[in-house]
Amino acid sequence: MAGEKSVKLHNKSDKPDNIVLKEHEIVSKCEEIQDQLPGCFKGFFRYLKGNVLSKTRVAYLGDILHFCQYLIEETDLTEAEKPADIKKEDFNKIKAADVNEFLDHCRKYKVMQNGQEVLFQNGNRTLARKKSSLSVLFKELYREGRMEENITEGFDPIRVPKASEREIKALQDDEVMIMLDAVESGDHLTPKERQYWNKTKKRDKAILLLFLTYGLRLFELQQLNVTSFNFSRGEFKIYRKRDKETIMPLNRSVTETLTDYIENERRPDEELDELHKDALFLSLQGKRMTERQIRELVKKYTSIGLSTSRKAGYSPHKLRATAATSLIGRGNSIYDVQALMDHEQVTTTQLYAAHKMNIKRDLVRDMEWELERKEGTERNETE
Structure with a gap:
């Protein structure tokens, strides 16, 4: 800083x-x-x-x-x-x-x-x-x-373009699972990436889960502290735009992943400078991770979920969109999702409700012209 x-x-x-x-x-x-x-x-x-x-x-x-x-x-x-x-x-x-x-x-x-x-x-x-x-x-x-x-x-x-005219980019559920499998196993990482992954895999998994579960903004996650979390009460505090403080409930997945990271991978406080002792997510140098470092981490793992290049990976904001579309897709109230995501207007949340994650995929799946042609040819040849 x-x-x-x-x-x-x-x-x-x-x-x-x-x-x-x-x-x-x-x-x-x-x-x-x-x-x-x-x-x-x-x-x-x-x-x-x-x-x-x-x-x-x-x-x-x-x-x-x-x-x-x-x-x-x-x-x-x-x-x-x-x-x-x-x-x-x-x-x-x-x-x-x-x-x-x-x-x-x-x-x-x-x-x-x-x-x-x-x-x-x-x-x-x-x-x-x-x-x-x-x-x-x-x-x-x-x-x-x-x-x-x-x-x-x-x-x-x-x-x-109006928000309603823009394509909403978000991971689909199967892509989320591929991404989480990669951070768990190290699959699809380059040899150099695996060297870092061996030292940061618990941290990386915790970062991804917080983005996916709560749709946090990048600066909200980057500023999280260890003392932001009260595990006995099952909650944590975040500081949002316009000086707003919000208490979030912890679920089992996030609690277990964060506890594993803090207890088994995060550098002990006595090895840290005073300025960074309370920082939740640390770099390998023992300093609070920067927004840029977190952004690059997310791009790396989302690129694996998307089966694309590292450069074409998604930003943390796309994981925020993933959280919103997934929550709505699971049948949650649009107003509850609005509160969780801290959208000022419900019309913003409605954009995610209108975005059907698999509609294009389902439509083109029913229009397999070449496969139908080949299947028809094979049927004729056997008859």
Whole structure:
């Protein structure tokens, strides 16, 4: 965690230290970007802080910093040499057409990083977020009287598929079983992967089961602590978006798997640095696993379940979708699943209810043209 060693924590809240430090890390990132932006944005910064989730704030501020750099490097709208020096008067020169050109530029552009040219290509979902970031900025600047007109109505629309139009990607039950068999036996792993698997198989199995059983978000699982679990009461606590705390019940499978990992594989506390002693899932270096490490682990095992390449494996969010579709497929109430998954709107959960996992497979199974042709030919030959 960036900067974690330089922070002396005096935590008097009910939140675990790692949750407080994670929040501090995100806020510090926001402040770091804000320091690079024009001073006339201070009111906008206050607006974001009070109305937008911290992770969204980081994304919005990053988009706006990119826009300011674009103004300096690609336009003649400002004479500033760095984003912080762009003046209020410069922003009043900006028209909707300039923003539309920026969004078109963002579809594909090149940046020099460490002496190497890096090509960035963005889809409509990313472009829509960048448009949203700039819309919020310009509306707030207009509301504060820092801009003479509201230019946002002239922004080009960006077509993003509705959730109901997107294909829901999730593992099917037989693929889940193949994946869990692989983490149990080490089958389908490369020789190098098996070396790591011998040291982490109990941990890996616990991670997969928590995703599959509760549909946890990646950051929710990554921040779990040993003290998050009360095995005598059969429950554990997670920290969700918008500062929500949720108590989850433990089932037998998860309890046995976690207990096995903690007692028989997890490194003893006395071998760990103070910062990581309470972390549930540890890397081989004895530190709390990063989101990236967990994401790569999930991609590896899901690729085995899907019988595809490691690169084509699923993300943790697809295991969240797997949990939702499996729960609904077992006849559970859509409202109960909504509560478990922490969906703000039941319409989100309904997308999983409408997604019939095997419907396409069943349909094409009844349309085996070539097999029917061969069977017909063989029948004719025997008659």
